[in-house]
Amino acid sequence: MASLRVGFLGCGLIGRSHAAGLSSVKQAEIVSVFDPDGKRSARFASDFCPSAGLDAIAASAEAVIEAVDVVYVCTWTSEHRRLVEMAAHAKKAVFCEKPLATSLDDAVAMQQAVASAGVTNQVGLVxxxxxxxxxxxxxxxxxxxxxxxxxxxxxxxxxxxxxxxxxxxxxxxxxxxxxxxxxxxxxxxxxxxxxxxxxxxxxxxxxxxxxxxxxxxxxxxxxxxxxxxxxxxxxxxxxxxxxxxxxxxxxxxxxxxxxxxxxxxxxxxxxxxxxxxxxxxxxxxxxxxxxxxxxxxxxxTNSPDAGFIAAALEDRPAYPDFGTALQAHRLADAAYRSAQAGGLAVPTPPLVFDKS
Ligand SMILES: NC(=O)c1ccc[n+]([C@@H]2O[C@H](COP(=O)([O-])OP(=O)(O)OC[C@H]3O[C@@H](n4cnc5c(N)ncnc54)[C@H](O)[C@@H]3O)[C@@H](O)[C@H]2O)c1
Structure with missing residues (x-):
C-alpha cells in the first residue's frame, strides 16, 4: 500500500499529540520536522521518527515542505497563515491546527490559498x-x-x-x-x-x-x-x-x-x-x-489523523476542512466585535469559494 511522507512544522504539545496519533497509521511516516526550539525538534525526532531519527530535523520550514507529501502546521497561531500558504504553493496536502489564524481576514486568505491550489486540507477541530x-x-x-x-x-x-x-x-x-x-x-x-x-x-x-x-x-x-x-x-x-x-x-x-x-x-x-x-x-x-x-x-473515524492521511492518499477532501473552520471564525469575529461594541453583531455572509 502507498505511503505518505509526513512533515511537521512545530514540535510542541499538539504536534506531539498528532505524531502519537499517526504512529498507528501505517500509510504515514514522519520524515522531516522543524521547530526553532532545537530541544523540542530533537525530542520529537527521536520519539516519532523511527527510521530517520535525528536526521529528520530540517534547517527550515521550506526544507520540510520540499521533502514531504503532506504537512502538519502545529506552530503557534500567528505562524499558521505563512506556513499554510507555503505548503499550498508547493501543492502539498496540509493539516493546520485551530484556530486557523489570529484574524478572520487571514483565515479567509488561507481558505483561498488551499482552494486555489486544490490541495487536501484539514483543520484541528478534532x-x-x-x-x-x-x-x-x-x-x-x-x-x-x-x-x-x-x-x-x-x-x-x-x-x-x-x-x-x-x-x-x-x-x-x-x-x-x-x-x-x-x-x-x-x-x-x-x-x-x-x-x-x-x-x-x-x-x-x-x-x-x-x-x-x-x-x-x-x-x-x-x-x-x-x-x-x-x-x-x-x-x-x-x-x-x-x-x-x-x-x-x-x-x-x-x-x-x-x-x-x-x-x-x-x-x-x-x-x-x-x-x-x-x-x-x-x-x-x-x-x-x-x-x-x-x-x-x-x-x-475517531482518529482525525487517520482520516486526514486517508483523504490525502486518495487526493480527496478531508474532514473537517478549512471551509468549516472559516465558518467558526466568522462567529468568533462577530463575538469579538459584539463584545467590543457592547452590543449585537451579525456575522458576515457565508463565504463560498470555487477552485478556479
Ligand atoms: N486541536 C486542539 O485541540 C489543540 C490543542 C492545543 C493546541 N492547539 C493549537 O495548536 C497550535 C500550537 O499549540 P501548542 O499547544 O502545541 O503550542 P506549543 O507552544 O506547545 O508548541 C508550538 C511550537 O511551535 C513552534 N514554532 C513557532 N514558530 C514556528 C515556525 N515558524 N516553524 C516551526 N515551529 C514553530 C514553537 O517553537 C513551539 O515549539 C496553536 O495554534 C493552538 O491553538 C490545538
Whole structure:
C-alpha cells in the first residue's frame, strides 16, 4: 500500500499529540520536522521518527515542505497563515491546527490559498471526530424530538499559560489573536453551528480577570440560529490546575433532553417524550457503548489523523476542512466585535469559494 511522507512544522504539545496519533497509521511516516526550539525538534525526532531519527530535523520550514507529501502546521497561531500558504504553493496536502489564524481576514486568505491550489486540507477541530458530539449532533436532528430549542454549553480549563500547556505565546495577543474564545472555544463555536444550523445573531460579553492585554479569560456568548434555536456559551480560563479541560453541554428539544459530560467518551444522557409529552425512554451511554452508537450514525473515524492521511492518499477532501473552520471564525469575529461594541453583531455572509 502507498505511503505518505509526513512533515511537521512545530514540535510542541499538539504536534506531539498528532505524531502519537499517526504512529498507528501505517500509510504515514514522519520524515522531516522543524521547530526553532532545537530541544523540542530533537525530542520529537527521536520519539516519532523511527527510521530517520535525528536526521529528520530540517534547517527550515521550506526544507520540510520540499521533502514531504503532506504537512502538519502545529506552530503557534500567528505562524499558521505563512506556513499554510507555503505548503499550498508547493501543492502539498496540509493539516493546520485551530484556530486557523489570529484574524478572520487571514483565515479567509488561507481558505483561498488551499482552494486555489486544490490541495487536501484539514483543520484541528478534532471534536468533529468525538463520539460524544457526533452522537449528540445526530440525536438532536431526529424528527421525533421536535425542534431544537436551546443549548447550554460550558467550557472551562485552567489558563494555558501554565500547567501542561505552559505556553508564553498564549499571553501574547499578536501570537494568539485572542484568549479563551478564539484560542480554545473556536471548537465550541464550530460545534454549536454544526448542531444548530446556520447562526444569524451573536451577542457577547468578554472580560480579562487575569488582566493580560487582549486575552479574554471569561467569555459569555449568546447565539441565535436561523431555525430560531438559541445557545449560550460560557468559556472560562481559571486557575484550578488539578481540574482538567472539560465541557458540559445540555440540549433541550421539544420532546428530548440531552446532556453531555466528557467531550470525547461521554457519558451522555437522554430523556425522550412521546407526541403527547409522556415519558418514552431514557438512558446513559459512555465509552465503548457510545463509540458503537456514534459509529452507527455516521462513517466518521475517531482518529482525525487517520482520516486526514486517508483523504490525502486518495487526493480527496478531508474532514473537517478549512471551509468549516472559516465558518467558526466568522462567529468568533462577530463575538469579538459584539463584545467590543457592547452590543449585537451579525456575522458576515457565508463565504463560498470555487477552485478556479
Ligand atoms: N486541536 C486542539 O485541540 C489543540 C490543542 C492545543 C493546541 N492547539 C493549537 O495548536 C497550535 C500550537 O499549540 P501548542 O499547544 O502545541 O503550542 P506549543 O507552544 O506547545 O508548541 C508550538 C511550537 O511551535 C513552534 N514554532 C513557532 N514558530 C514556528 C515556525 N515558524 N516553524 C516551526 N515551529 C514553530 C514553537 O517553537 C513551539 O515549539 C496553536 O495554534 C493552538 O491553538 C490545538
Amino acid at each position: 471534536l468533529r471526530h468525538s463520539p460524544a458530539f457526533r452522537w449528540l449532533q445526530q440525536q438532536i436532528s431526529q424528527a421525533n424530538v421536535g425542534r431544537l430549542m436551546s443549548i447550554v454549553f460550558r467550557d472551562d480549563q485552567y489558563i494555558p499559560t501554565q500547567g501542561l500547556y505552559d505556553s508564553v505565546w498564549r499571553s501574547d495577543i499578536n501570537k494568539a489573536g485572542g484568549g479563551a474564545l478564539l484560542e480554545h472555544s473556536i471548537h465550541d463555536l464550530d460545534l454549536l453551528e454544526w448542531m444548530m444550523g446556520p447562526i444569524s445573531e451573536v451577542t457577547a460579553r468578554m472580560d480579562s480577570i487575569h488582566g493580560i492585554h487582549g486575552i479574554d479569560d471569561q467569555a459569555s456568548v449568546l447565539l441565535v440560529a436561523e431555525s430560531g434555536a438559541h445557545a449560550s456559551l460560557v468559556s472560562i480560563w481559571h486557575d484550578m490546575l488539578n481540574r482538567p479541560s472539560q465541557r458540559r453541554v445540555e440540549a433541550i428539544c421539544q420532546r428530548g433532553f440531552f446532556s453531555l459530560e466528557g467531550d470525547w467518551s461521554g457519558p451522555v444522557h437522554y430523556e425522550l417524550a412521546d407526541q403527547s409529552g409522556q415519558p418514552q425512554s431514557q438512558g446513559t451511554l459512555g465509552d465503548e457503548q457510545l463509540e458503537a452508537a456514534a459509529a452507527e450514525v455516521d462513517k466518521i
